[in-house]
Amino acid sequence: MRPPPSRLSDYVLSETFTTRWADNDIYGHINNAAYYGFIDTAVNRFMIAKAGIDIHSGPVIALVVETGCRYHAPIAFPQDVVVALKVVRLGNSSVTWHAGLFESPASPGDTAAAEAHFTHVLVDREQRRPIAWPDQLRNALTSAMGQARTDEPTA
Template identity: 40%
Template sequence: MALAALKSRRRDEYKFELEYRTRWSDNDMYHHVNNSIYYFLFDSVVNTYLINHCSLHPPTSSQIGLVVHSHCDYLAPIEFPAVVDLALRVNKLGKSSVTYEIGVFERGQVEVKAVGEFVHVFVDRDSRKPGADGMAASLKDGLSSILVDKAKL
Protein backbone atom coordinates (compact mmCIF):
# COMPACT_ATOMS: atom_id res chain seq x y z
CA MET A 1 0.00 0.00 0.00
CA ALA A 2 1.24 3.49 -0.83
CA LEU A 3 2.65 5.41 2.09
CA ALA A 4 0.61 8.50 1.16
CA ALA A 5 -2.61 6.47 1.48
CA LEU A 6 -1.57 5.22 4.93
CA LYS A 7 -0.64 8.72 6.11
CA SER A 8 -4.09 9.96 5.13
CA ARG A 9 -5.94 7.42 7.32
CA ARG A 10 -8.58 8.89 9.62
CA ARG A 11 -10.35 7.41 12.64
CA ASP A 12 -13.69 7.21 10.88
CA GLU A 13 -12.21 4.74 8.38
CA TYR A 14 -12.06 2.14 11.16
CA LYS A 15 -14.95 0.34 12.79
CA PHE A 16 -13.66 -0.56 16.27
CA GLU A 17 -11.49 1.33 18.76
CA LEU A 18 -9.67 0.38 21.94
CA GLU A 19 -7.96 2.85 24.29
CA TYR A 20 -4.42 2.29 25.57
CA ARG A 21 -2.63 4.45 28.14
CA THR A 22 1.10 4.39 27.53
CA ARG A 23 3.40 3.40 30.38
CA TRP A 24 6.82 4.77 31.27
CA SER A 25 8.28 1.37 30.37
CA ASP A 26 6.86 1.64 26.82
CA ASN A 27 9.46 4.29 25.97
CA ASP A 28 12.87 3.35 24.65
CA MET A 29 16.18 5.15 24.97
CA TYR A 30 15.13 7.62 22.25
CA HIS A 31 12.15 8.70 24.40
CA HIS A 32 9.43 7.32 22.16
CA VAL A 33 7.27 4.22 22.28
CA ASN A 34 9.44 1.26 21.31
CA ASN A 35 8.68 -0.55 18.06
CA SER A 36 7.98 -3.82 19.86
CA ILE A 37 5.17 -2.17 21.87
CA TYR A 38 3.23 -1.52 18.65
CA TYR A 39 3.04 -5.27 18.01
CA PHE A 40 1.83 -5.79 21.59
CA LEU A 41 -0.88 -3.20 20.88
CA PHE A 42 -1.89 -4.85 17.59
CA ASP A 43 -2.25 -8.19 19.32
CA SER A 44 -4.28 -6.58 22.11
CA VAL A 45 -6.82 -4.79 19.90
CA VAL A 46 -7.30 -7.79 17.59
CA ASN A 47 -7.78 -10.27 20.42
CA THR A 48 -10.03 -7.93 22.39
CA TYR A 49 -12.26 -7.70 19.33
CA LEU A 50 -12.22 -11.47 18.74
CA ILE A 51 -13.12 -12.23 22.36
CA ASN A 52 -15.79 -9.54 22.75
CA HIS A 53 -17.39 -9.62 19.28
CA CYS A 54 -16.61 -12.99 17.70
CA SER A 55 -17.28 -15.41 20.59
CA LEU A 56 -13.64 -16.52 20.68
CA HIS A 57 -12.55 -18.03 23.99
CA PRO A 58 -8.83 -18.76 23.47
CA PRO A 59 -8.32 -21.29 26.30
CA THR A 60 -11.12 -23.59 25.09
CA SER A 61 -11.89 -22.70 21.45
CA SER A 62 -11.50 -25.53 18.97
CA GLN A 63 -10.04 -23.03 16.49
CA ILE A 64 -7.14 -20.71 17.16
CA GLY A 65 -5.70 -17.87 15.12
CA LEU A 66 -2.08 -18.15 14.04
CA VAL A 67 -0.30 -14.99 12.97
CA VAL A 68 1.27 -15.64 9.58
CA HIS A 69 2.20 -12.07 8.68
CA SER A 70 2.53 -8.70 10.35
CA HIS A 71 4.13 -5.38 9.62
CA CYS A 72 4.00 -1.78 10.72
CA ASP A 73 4.56 1.54 9.01
CA TYR A 74 5.73 4.05 11.62
CA LEU A 75 4.63 7.53 10.58
CA ALA A 76 5.23 9.71 13.66
CA PRO A 77 6.45 9.06 17.21
CA ILE A 78 4.39 8.69 20.37
CA GLU A 79 5.92 9.17 23.79
CA PHE A 80 4.88 8.67 27.39
CA PRO A 81 2.57 9.95 28.76
CA ALA A 82 -0.02 9.56 26.03
CA VAL A 83 -3.38 7.95 25.49
CA VAL A 84 -3.67 6.22 22.16
CA ASP A 85 -6.67 4.89 20.30
CA LEU A 86 -6.12 1.63 18.49
CA ALA A 87 -8.47 1.62 15.53
CA LEU A 88 -9.27 -1.73 13.89
CA ARG A 89 -10.80 -2.83 10.62
CA VAL A 90 -10.74 -5.91 8.41
CA ASN A 91 -9.36 -5.34 4.91
CA LYS A 92 -9.79 -8.90 3.65
CA LEU A 93 -11.81 -11.85 4.89
CA GLY A 94 -11.13 -15.28 3.41
CA LYS A 95 -12.34 -18.79 4.20
CA SER A 96 -9.76 -19.35 6.98
CA SER A 97 -7.81 -16.10 7.01
CA VAL A 98 -8.36 -12.48 7.90
CA THR A 99 -6.25 -9.40 7.21
CA TYR A 100 -6.62 -6.68 9.83
CA GLU A 101 -5.46 -3.10 9.63
CA ILE A 102 -4.73 -1.18 12.80
CA GLY A 103 -4.41 2.59 12.92
CA VAL A 104 -2.68 4.06 15.97
CA PHE A 105 -3.90 7.55 16.86
CA GLU A 106 -2.80 9.73 19.76
CA ARG A 107 -5.74 11.13 21.70
CA GLY A 108 -6.48 14.72 20.68
CA GLN A 109 -4.57 14.49 17.39
CA VAL A 110 -5.96 13.85 13.93
CA GLU A 111 -2.86 12.36 12.25
CA VAL A 112 -2.30 8.62 12.32
CA LYS A 113 0.95 7.71 14.08
CA ALA A 114 1.35 4.17 12.76
CA VAL A 115 -0.54 1.74 10.56
CA GLY A 116 -0.11 -1.97 11.05
CA GLU A 117 -1.22 -5.10 9.27
CA PHE A 118 -1.82 -8.39 11.00
CA VAL A 119 -2.92 -11.64 9.27
CA HIS A 120 -4.49 -14.53 11.15
CA VAL A 121 -5.17 -17.98 9.75
CA PHE A 122 -7.73 -19.82 11.87
CA VAL A 123 -6.80 -23.47 12.33
CA ASP A 124 -7.85 -26.48 14.35
CA ARG A 125 -6.24 -26.27 17.79
CA ASP A 126 -4.81 -29.81 17.64
CA SER A 127 -3.86 -30.33 13.99
CA ARG A 128 -2.82 -26.69 13.34
CA LYS A 129 -4.50 -27.02 9.91
CA PRO A 130 -7.42 -25.00 8.56
CA GLY A 131 -10.72 -26.85 8.79
CA ALA A 132 -12.58 -27.95 5.67
CA ASP A 133 -15.31 -25.41 6.42
CA GLY A 134 -12.89 -22.59 7.21
CA MET A 135 -13.29 -20.40 10.26
CA ALA A 136 -16.22 -20.78 12.64
CA ALA A 137 -19.42 -18.93 11.69
CA SER A 138 -19.26 -16.77 14.84
CA LEU A 139 -15.77 -15.59 13.86
CA LYS A 140 -16.75 -14.87 10.27
CA ASP A 141 -19.92 -13.02 11.33
CA GLY A 142 -18.10 -10.85 13.86
CA LEU A 143 -15.26 -10.08 11.47
CA SER A 144 -17.69 -9.27 8.65
CA SER A 145 -19.10 -6.41 10.71
CA ILE A 146 -15.75 -4.56 10.60
CA LEU A 147 -14.92 -5.45 6.99
CA VAL A 148 -14.35 -2.34 4.89
CA ASP A 149 -15.55 -1.74 1.38
CA LYS A 150 -12.77 -2.57 -1.10
CA ALA A 151 -13.10 0.94 -2.52
CA LYS A 152 -11.82 2.32 0.82
CA LEU A 153 -8.61 0.25 0.83
Protein backbone atom coordinates in the same frame (compact mmCIF):
# COMPACT_ATOMS: atom_id res chain seq x y z
CA MET B 1 5.86 7.49 -3.33
CA ARG B 2 4.66 6.68 0.16
CA PRO B 3 0.90 7.13 0.65
CA PRO B 4 -0.23 9.66 3.25
CA PRO B 5 -1.23 8.42 6.71
CA SER B 6 -4.78 7.20 7.14
CA ARG B 7 -7.32 9.13 9.20
CA LEU B 8 -9.29 7.89 12.19
CA SER B 9 -12.47 8.12 10.10
CA ASP B 10 -11.06 5.40 7.79
CA TYR B 11 -11.56 2.76 10.48
CA VAL B 12 -14.57 0.89 11.85
CA LEU B 13 -13.62 0.19 15.49
CA SER B 14 -11.37 1.79 18.07
CA GLU B 15 -10.08 1.26 21.57
CA THR B 16 -7.88 3.43 23.79
CA PHE B 17 -4.84 2.05 25.62
CA THR B 18 -2.74 3.64 28.32
CA THR B 19 0.97 3.69 27.62
CA ARG B 20 3.39 2.64 30.32
CA TRP B 21 6.78 4.03 31.28
CA ALA B 22 8.31 0.72 30.12
CA ASP B 23 6.87 1.25 26.61
CA ASN B 24 9.36 4.08 25.94
CA ASP B 25 12.69 3.23 24.35
CA ILE B 26 16.10 4.83 24.73
CA TYR B 27 15.12 7.49 22.14
CA GLY B 28 12.24 8.76 24.28
CA HIS B 29 9.29 7.41 22.28
CA ILE B 30 7.17 4.28 22.30
CA ASN B 31 9.20 1.31 21.10
CA ASN B 32 7.98 -0.36 17.91
CA ALA B 33 7.46 -3.65 19.78
CA ALA B 34 4.93 -1.88 22.03
CA TYR B 35 2.97 -0.75 18.94
CA TYR B 36 2.61 -4.40 17.95
CA GLY B 37 1.50 -5.24 21.49
CA PHE B 38 -1.26 -2.62 21.34
CA ILE B 39 -2.45 -3.93 17.97
CA ASP B 40 -2.29 -7.58 19.03
CA THR B 41 -4.26 -6.79 22.18
CA ALA B 42 -6.96 -4.82 20.32
CA VAL B 43 -7.42 -7.51 17.65
CA ASN B 44 -7.51 -10.34 20.16
CA ARG B 45 -9.92 -8.52 22.47
CA PHE B 46 -12.25 -8.25 19.46
CA MET B 47 -11.76 -11.92 18.61
CA ILE B 48 -12.59 -12.95 22.19
CA ALA B 49 -15.41 -10.50 23.01
CA LYS B 50 -17.16 -10.18 19.64
CA ALA B 51 -16.21 -13.32 17.69
CA GLY B 52 -16.37 -15.73 20.62
CA ILE B 53 -12.88 -17.28 20.36
CA ASP B 54 -12.11 -19.27 23.51
CA ILE B 55 -8.35 -18.82 23.77
CA HIS B 56 -8.00 -21.26 26.67
CA SER B 57 -9.93 -24.35 25.61
CA GLY B 58 -11.84 -23.73 22.37
CA PRO B 59 -11.41 -26.09 19.41
CA VAL B 60 -9.91 -23.34 17.22
CA ILE B 61 -7.27 -20.66 17.62
CA ALA B 62 -6.17 -17.79 15.42
CA LEU B 63 -2.44 -17.65 14.71
CA VAL B 64 -0.64 -14.54 13.50
CA VAL B 65 1.07 -15.29 10.19
CA GLU B 66 2.08 -11.79 9.05
CA THR B 67 2.44 -8.27 10.38
CA GLY B 68 3.92 -5.03 9.14
CA CYS B 69 3.96 -1.43 10.30
CA ARG B 70 4.73 2.03 8.87
CA TYR B 71 5.60 4.79 11.31
CA HIS B 72 4.66 8.41 10.63
CA ALA B 73 5.10 10.24 13.95
CA PRO B 74 6.34 9.34 17.42
CA ILE B 75 4.13 8.72 20.42
CA ALA B 76 5.68 8.88 23.90
CA PHE B 77 4.67 8.01 27.45
CA PRO B 78 2.45 9.24 29.11
CA GLN B 79 0.36 9.74 25.94
CA ASP B 80 -2.60 7.35 25.58
CA VAL B 81 -2.96 5.55 22.24
CA VAL B 82 -6.11 4.93 20.19
CA VAL B 83 -5.89 1.69 18.20
CA ALA B 84 -8.36 1.83 15.31
CA LEU B 85 -9.19 -1.32 13.35
CA LYS B 86 -10.96 -2.60 10.29
CA VAL B 87 -11.02 -5.91 8.45
CA VAL B 88 -9.73 -5.43 4.90
CA ARG B 89 -9.73 -9.04 3.72
CA LEU B 90 -11.70 -12.03 4.91
CA GLY B 91 -10.70 -15.33 3.36
CA ASN B 92 -11.86 -18.88 3.95
CA SER B 93 -9.56 -19.29 6.99
CA SER B 94 -7.67 -15.99 7.18
CA VAL B 95 -8.42 -12.40 8.09
CA THR B 96 -6.30 -9.33 7.45
CA TRP B 97 -6.76 -6.30 9.65
CA HIS B 98 -5.56 -2.76 9.10
CA ALA B 99 -4.77 -0.85 12.26
CA GLY B 100 -4.06 2.81 12.83
CA LEU B 101 -2.48 4.15 16.00
CA PHE B 102 -3.38 7.68 17.04
CA GLU B 103 -2.56 9.95 19.95
CA SER B 104 -5.53 10.14 22.30
CA PRO B 105 -7.87 11.91 22.28
CA ALA B 106 -8.29 11.50 18.53
CA SER B 107 -10.79 13.15 16.20
CA PRO B 108 -12.10 11.64 12.93
CA GLY B 109 -9.81 13.83 10.79
CA ASP B 110 -6.62 13.07 12.75
CA THR B 111 -3.87 11.18 10.93
CA ALA B 112 -2.26 7.99 12.16
CA ALA B 113 1.08 8.05 13.96
CA ALA B 114 1.53 4.47 12.71
CA GLU B 115 -0.35 2.07 10.46
CA ALA B 116 -0.12 -1.70 10.41
CA HIS B 117 -1.50 -4.82 8.81
CA PHE B 118 -2.08 -7.94 10.86
CA THR B 119 -3.12 -11.34 9.44
CA HIS B 120 -4.58 -14.25 11.41
CA VAL B 121 -5.22 -17.77 10.14
CA LEU B 122 -7.84 -19.85 11.96
CA VAL B 123 -6.53 -23.32 12.79
CA ASP B 124 -7.65 -26.42 14.61
CA ARG B 125 -6.12 -26.22 18.10
CA GLU B 126 -4.76 -29.79 18.01
CA GLN B 127 -3.79 -30.29 14.35
CA ARG B 128 -2.69 -26.68 13.69
CA ARG B 129 -4.20 -26.93 10.22
CA PRO B 130 -6.29 -24.10 8.69
CA ILE B 131 -10.06 -24.44 8.94
CA ALA B 132 -12.94 -22.35 7.60
CA TRP B 133 -14.39 -19.61 9.78
CA PRO B 134 -17.50 -20.84 11.62
CA ASP B 135 -20.53 -18.63 10.97
CA GLN B 136 -20.35 -16.80 14.35
CA LEU B 137 -16.74 -15.79 13.75
CA ARG B 138 -17.27 -14.91 10.08
CA ASN B 139 -20.27 -12.73 11.00
CA ALA B 140 -18.28 -10.89 13.68
CA LEU B 141 -15.40 -10.29 11.28
CA THR B 142 -17.77 -9.13 8.55
CA SER B 143 -19.17 -6.57 11.02
CA ALA B 144 -15.66 -5.08 11.28
CA MET B 145 -15.47 -4.44 7.52
CA GLY B 146 -16.75 -1.41 5.71
CA GLN B 147 -16.54 2.34 5.74
CA ALA B 148 -18.84 3.43 8.55
CA ARG B 149 -16.98 4.11 11.79
CA THR B 150 -18.46 3.68 15.24
CA ASP B 151 -17.12 4.90 18.54
CA GLU B 152 -18.00 1.58 20.15
CA PRO B 153 -14.88 0.01 21.66
CA THR B 154 -13.79 -3.39 20.40
CA ALA B 155 -14.15 -4.98 23.80
